[in-house]
Ligand code: AMP
């Protein structure tokens with residue numbers, strides 16, 4: 008999959024389906040397109056001018072070309088492998104935002120985890136459980152203080168490497184959303200591999216977004232949103248099994264190993280896709296107890312699927328519901 012993505016490099020429009028016949032009249036059409044980028048399938052649906060779809064495709068491929076950790080031509084690759092400073096305004100701003108969110112989450116969201124992501128094989132798909140020594144040898148290179156982002160340049164200290172995979176799709180969803188809105192789109196649903204963003208309120212009733220069952224098929228819950236992002240991080244995403252144990256792609260920067268706690272998935276709901284994305288990753292690392300404290304402290308709306316049930320924040324009351332076949336799951340509200 009990864010290799011295919013490298014070859015095709017996100018820029019390739021896999022399929023474009025115009026759900027309404029192209030007519031000569033200027034009235035907006037219902038447009039849908041699917042792209043393969045950032046190692047995932049991305050679907051964009053909106054009501055508006057069809058030419059916006061190719062603009063979205065270009066935004067997607069341009070951003071992937073800048074941020075990919077594997078594409079030898081990317082800015083992140085050049086920083087990671089050749090210590091070339093990054094001066095691209097957009098990437099500098101995104102790295103700065105990542106470092107701020109790292110501070111806010113006490114380092115649980117950490118864009119410098121890349122050496123560990125690589126060590127465990129999540130970049131290549133050649134998974135392995137490393138030795139303690141191998142992990143410990145990399146820990147000195149992890150931490151936001153290993154990267155500097157001033158107003159116009161990003162640099163990394165010796166051995167440090169950046170991976171914006173925990174925030175890139177959320178950021179991309181914000182950029183696409185903005186582009187659609189300034190071009191008059193009032194109704195859209197963007198699904199960037201589990202990072203969902205809604206524009207408008209779907210005829211006044213709100214968009215109903217399913218939250219994936221982390222233990223199998225289907226959706227365990229539905230959240231109703233208008234003009235918001237719904238971002239999930241979970242164990243069901245990229246992972247491997249070794250000696251019967253499951254290892255997921257989200258790394259606890261304090262231990263250097265994939266997260267192992269009482270959470271199976273975290274879904275964050277909010278206005279900023281960028282922040283929701285970083286928070287979902289960070290909350291997943293924190294575990295139920297710390298995540299609950301963090302959500303209350305910052306009044307962030309989220310749904311936590313834990314070992315023993317589902318928790319959702321007060322702000323989602325009346326907007327979150329369990330699917331009928333999951334109604335026996337214990338469900339509790341996190342009060343502010
Ligand atoms: P997400 O699916 O948004 O939770 O992001 C997971 C991706 O972010 C992984 O595939 C890694 O590329 C990267 N990552 C892993 N652990 C962390 C972490 N603790 N902080 C930030 N990014 C991470």
Ligand code: MG
Nearest residue numbers: 173284285288
């Ligand atoms: Mg994330």
